[in-house]
Amino acid sequence: MAEEVSSQMNSLSISETNPSSSATISLVSGDDIVFKVEPTIAKEMETVQSFIDETDGKITTIPLPNISSHDLPYVIEYCEKSIAGKITKEFEAEFVKKLNNEEVKELFLAANYLNIKKLLDFLSQVIADRIANKSVEYVRRYFGIENDFTPEEEAKLREELAWTFTGVDPDDEDEN
């Protein structure tokens, strides 16, 4: 995977030449790193592809301001495997082993932004697995969600579901 640091964001080029199908696509991460990928990879990313389609392929450099250069290689790796039809249980297990909670969340948001259905489904499952059988407080912390129930609302809920608040796993503070 070739990468180069683009010195200026105005290096964004709108190619005037007739785009050939083999032209690579440059994805620019939020921290200005350029990732060159095959057009087939871009096809996996619906957001990127619709961008390319709508400009009749004239734009081959796509800025992705919300995706960092840390996350983008993971996304590209997954897309490459997906195209090759090599998404296996083993690959997914290895893939997710490398990621801590924070990275899973960031990748999930990236997948959502890029609209990659398969990756989104896969990460949804990963997230679901990681919050399964955890306390409410753990789930709130995991998602960074403020508890914005009013005290009255929460008291009412606790009462309604009083019989359920036992028997959850103790929270793990640090999970990798």
Added chain:
Amino acid sequence: MKLTIHQNHVFIVNSKYFNFSTNKTLSFCFTFSIMSSSCLSLVMEIDNLEITADPNWLELPRDITMNILQRLDTVALVTSASVVCPLWWNICKDPHMWTTIDMMNNLSLTHSELAYSSRLEKICRYAVDRSCGHLKDIYIKSFGTDGVLLHIANSASQLRCIRLEGCHDISSDVFMEIVTKQPFLEEIDICHCSNLRTYFFEHVGKCCPLLKSLKFSPCIEAVGENKSDDVAFAIAKSMSMLRHLTILNNQLTNNGLLAVLDGCPLLEFLDIRGCLHIIFDRSLEKRCNTQIKELRFPTEYIAHKFNFGDYMYYLQLKLRLVILE
């Protein structure tokens, strides 16, 4: 200055929109306006922007959040996810969140007390009520009584799949009553439920004309001396739509198997491990090969064995309960 996730949403929604747009001119205008307004301008100013690394999960589209929450099992959904925040509480009010009740991941009974299984029962009932009749699939392990099952049968009329494992408190009579009310059942999977026997198969076949998959693993480990093709004939007679049949440690013979193959022309997966009265000669093998895509032979090893220790523990608990009463 911060670039919030909100702007992304605008962008994604719009790009989705012109995906479906057929009017080229219109879509070009959209493209241009989006390019200029949300993308190019951002690109130009990107150096001045600080991108927030902490996007608010509550701003994710509702269907994305549902996609995650739907993957949780029922216990997690009831006890944790639904009370995280008002938005999630709201999402969990949707009956479609409860079309599957998955309570397979419970600890086995040996690790718990009866109080625990009665708590699971309450959670199950709560989830059934939440589904408002939209319940389709139900997976229950190690708890579950006739009462719970009747509650399910009375609340749902469109059950697609029932999977029971180690539910010793469920009786054959009640199970029969339930299938009577579920004409859309396609899958039945009964594993190690000591009170559920094979004699109701014909009744099941009559009540569930759409049945595609039947799996039955009895508690009995080894098949005895007696041969009997009654169950096989019942299947052959009443379950003509069957595609998948797992029937372990059964007493059926070659005759019974041939009847099943004839009576269930769509059958393509057959698991008859432990059915030791079936003798695979050349003609039977040939017959199977013409129809079955995946075959598990009678002599193959059964990995997921009935846990007698668990069962003895269960009986002990029951006994204690009877004495207490």
